[in-house]
Amino acid sequence: MVKLIGAVLILFAGTMIGFQQASRFAARPRQIRQLIHALQRLETEIGYGYTPLPEAMSNTAIHLPEPIKSMFHEVCRLLAQDNELSFRECWEQAVVKHWPSTAMKSAERSALIRLGTSLGISDRDDQIKHLKLAETQLGAEEEAARDEQARYEKMSRSLGVLVAALVVILIV
Structure with missing residues (x-):
């Protein structure tokens, strides 16, 4: 009886x-798409609304899903503090702090950090160009993430069940 319960638990754990x-x-391409939409919204706020960057970040963060929302709120919180941090430093700290809660990889992270180095230090048109460049880079990463999803998602599910079944067979 104990072996049966143990086998069921191992199968359940491996499957999970x-x-x-x-x-x-599955989450990675979705989060990249959400990030692209966030940058497009930020671009609209800066380009057409003539909104200052801290206010544009705040307005954009309201409409975002988690975990992207937390990242943008963190930037707003750091900018609102009375410290001497530049926008780049606030952006980088927020990305580093909230990155583990995302399913995205280092390529997306480096694109975001590069974007943070150029926002807030130039005129509106230059910021829009940098936002469009980041959107393009993230779009390419989204395509790669969709390819990975199609290739590895089903395999991961099957592999979890099969490895758990192998462990059960070896134990029994």
């Missing part, structure tokens, strides 16, 4: 690990 990994493959 496989499904969790598959959900990360």
Whole structure:
């Protein structure tokens, strides 16, 4: 009886690990798409609304889903403090702090950090150009993430179940 319960628990744990990994493959392209939409909204706020950058970040953060929302709110919070941090430093700190809660990889992170170095230090048109460049880079990463999802999502689910079944067979 104890072996049966142990086997069921091992099968359940392996299956859940496989499904969790598959959900990360599915979440990455979705989060990249959300990030692209956030940058497009920020571009609209800066370009057409003539909104100052801190206010544009705040207005954009309101309409975003998690975990992107937390990242943008963190930038706003750091900008609102009475410290001497530049926008680049606030942006980088927020990205580093909230990155572990995303399913995105280092390529998206480096594109965001590069964007943060150019926002807030130039005129409106230059900021829009940098936002468009980041959107293009993230769009390419989204395509790669969709390819990875198609290739590895189903395999991760199956592999979790099969490895758990192998462990059960070896134990019994």
